[in-house]
Amino acid sequence: MKDTHLIPLPNLCTHYQIEMSFFDGLSEYGLIEYISVEKTFCIHQDKIADVEKMIRLHKDLHLNFEGIDTVFNLLEKIDYLQSELNRTNNRLRRFEDD
Template sequence: MEPRYISLTEFCTCHEIQHSFIHSLSEHGLVEITVIEENEFLEQEQIRELEKMMRLHYDLEINIQGIDAINHLLQRVSQLQDRVRLLENRLRRFEE
């Protein structure tokens, strides 16, 4: 399935934020900006994560480096939860 895009300008206008915030996130590898015919776009799939990062920054006043660290830790927790589920399933097979 082909990715769906949202204009960076439209996103920033709707959320009343600066382009520079999104660019800073992009520089740290937290979001990916796609350029099509000299216009910047965000993939629709990243919007939920981007909105979480916005809340961390604007509501909790966490800087970009802090957001990067939090994002890394949340990804690691998710990986560990997946691993625990896998191991629990294996254990159930042996118990039966």
């Protein structure tokens, strides 16, 4: 495997003690995308933090794929709203400084 930015899913299954079917389910719900490299499915290292969150949600809170999808959609909305709030605050500061 030449691309060092890709992590094989079998390694993640072993490391996190989770079945490959979990990743298949995440992929079916569009929560992750994996790439086939030399007949091995891999995920980009930038997505590992999200995968770890999904694994914790699944294991600790016993959420199914629908629940994980809902939580991630809500987190995405929260991030968007926080960035909107920051932009609005920055605009207000411009007027307050005058």
